Amino acid sequence: MKNLKGKLAKWLQNAKRSEIRELLKLLGDPSIISLGGGFPDPNFFPVKEIQEITNEILANKPELALQYCTTEGMEELRNQLVSMCQRQGMQISKENVIVTSGGQAGLDLLGKMFIDVGDTIICELPSYLGAIQAFKMFGANLIGIKMDKDGMIVSELRSKLEDLRTENRLPKFIYLVPDFQNPSGVTMSLERREEIISLSREFGEISIVEDSPYREISFGIEMPPTMFSLAPDIVINLGTLSKIVLPGFRIGWMIAGEDIIKAAVMVKQSTDLCTSPFTQLITAKFIEKYLPFHLSKLREVYQEKRDCIMDEMILQMPKGVSWNNPDGGLFTFVYLPDGMDAAEVLKKAIKNGVAFVPGSAFHCDGSGKNTMRINFSFSSQKNLGLAIERLAKTINEF
Numbered sequence: 161m162k163n164l165k166g167k168l169a170k171w172l173q174n175a176k177r178s179e180i181r182e183l184l185k186l187l188g189d190p191s192i193i194s195l196g197g198g199f200p201d202p203n204f205f206p207v208k209e210i211q212e213i214t215n216e217i218l219a220n221k222p223e224l225a226l227q228y229c230t231t232e233g234m235e236e237l238r239n240q241l242v243s244m245c246q247r248q249g250m251q252i253s254k255e256n257v258i259v260t261s262g263g264q265a266g267l268d269l270l271g272k273m274f275i276d277v278g279d280t281i282i283c284e285l286p287s288y289l290g291a292i293q294a295f296k297m298f299g300a301n302l303i304g305i306k307m308d309k310d311g312m313i314v315s316e317l318r319s320k321l322e323d324l325r326t327e328n329r330l331p332k333f334i335y336l337v338p339d340f341q342n343p344s345g346v347t348m349s350l351e352r353r354e355e356i357i358s359l360s361r362e363f364g365e366i367s368i369v370e371d372s373p374y375r376e377i378s379f380g381i382e383m384p385p386t387m388f389s390l391a392p393d394i395v396i397n398l399g400t401l402s403k404i405v406l407p408g409f410r411i412g413w414m415i416a417g418e419d420i421i422k423a424a425v426m427v428k429q430s431t432d433l434c435t436s437p438f439t440q441l442i443t444a445k446f447i448e449k450y451l452p453f454h455l456s457k458l459r460e461v462y463q464e465k466r467d468c469i470m471d472e473m474i475l476q477m478p479k480g481v482s483w484n485n486p487d488g489g490l491f492t493f494v495y496l497p498d499g500m501d502a503a504e505v506l507k508k509a510i511k512n513g514v515a516f517v518p519g520s521a522f523h524c525d526g527s528g529k530n531t532m533r534i535n536f537s538f539s540s541q542k543n544l545g546l547a548i549e550r551l552a553k554t555i556n557e558f
């Protein structure tokens with residue numbers, strides 16, 4: 161189209177393409193081992209179970225599965241989600257649930273609901289790239305707060321909130337990925353969760369968005385409670401099926417107070433009317449029949465892969481390189497020596513047959529140039545070993 165750029169909405173004219181999405185294209189090239197995307201291992205997609213449930217639904221409920229459904233989602237799935245959340249200590253009913261088209265649509269929904277151009281949003285440094293992008297699209301001014309091994313550093317958050325209060329720009333919400341964070345793999349301690357909630361109350365009940373796709377993929381540790389269960393009046397919780405079962409159905413959910421869910425329904429109506437009832441019904445049955453068994457298998461497999469990648473890094477990585485050892489999830493985060501640029505390393509790494517995501521993509525302020533995100537869920541153990549060997553060799557070349 162002629163002069164397309166000038167015709168696009170202003171926010172889109174200067175938007176950059178996602179580095180992750182660009183990288184995912186590399187997955188098609190068999191000579192490159194990708195540690196880049198956040199892909200689950202397709203060998204553990206429950207194909208047989210999905211086939212069985214699909215046949216059953218098409219035989220018994222085609223008029224529901226293939227029709228439109230309510231915007232908040234199918235009763236069958238919302239009821240299953242309520243039970244799942246209750247098992248996590250979240251006291252909710254189905255009025256607190258809206259089904260979304262994947263976790264990403266939940267972030268977009270929140271952006272539409274809460275963000276006016278110029279609004280402040282606080283996130284972790286680093287944070288999930290897809291959230292940074294979604295919130296920026298609505299004109300948010302993102303401020304990152306550094307993390308350590310226990311999550312967001314509370315003294316830094318306090319000092320930033322004090323500055324923002326003086327400038328009359330307190331954030332609309334604080335966005336957190338407290339469980340096995342994407343990208344760092346860090347889990348926020350209970351103490352930090354409580355401190356951040358208490359800070360939010362002190363500064364006038366700032367909402368907290370708790371985005372938690374990885375919580376169920378834990379490697380034998382006891383998890384701190386969800387932030388929602390600690391403060392249901394100020395926390396909005398987001399979940400997704402993508403990492404714990406499969407991403408292809410595009411099923412996610414938002415858990416929040418009834419007033420927020422009502423507002424979300426209004427906004428979602430203008431986006432997609434409803435999430436696919438067909439995949440909602442299959443998901444509901446899968447959760448009911450198979451999820452606990454499936455999760456225990458997944459935890460075992462991913463823990464083995466985590467162990468494999470940790471062993472390989474100890475063996476292969478040059479001195480001066482360090483990394484996080486996550487207790488769950490799909491990612492570890494690697495720190496190169498100061499001054500080394502992971503984006504430059506990536507260019508060479510691709511030539512050497514391995515890809516990752518440079519960590520700066522996850523830093524809303526562009527910092528973190530010497531960091532990289534490594535995914536360990538997608539590749540086989542053999543390929544993980546080979547990938548780390550290639551990566552270590554590439555880093556050595558610097």
Ligand SMILES: Cc1ncc(COP(=O)(O)O)c(C=O)c1O
Pocket residue numbers: 198261262263264265288290337342371372373400401402407411412
């Ligand atoms: C923290 C976080 N939130 C949301 C999403 C998006 O999930 P979905 O694939 O269900 O849209 C991801 C995916 O990687 C994620 O890591």
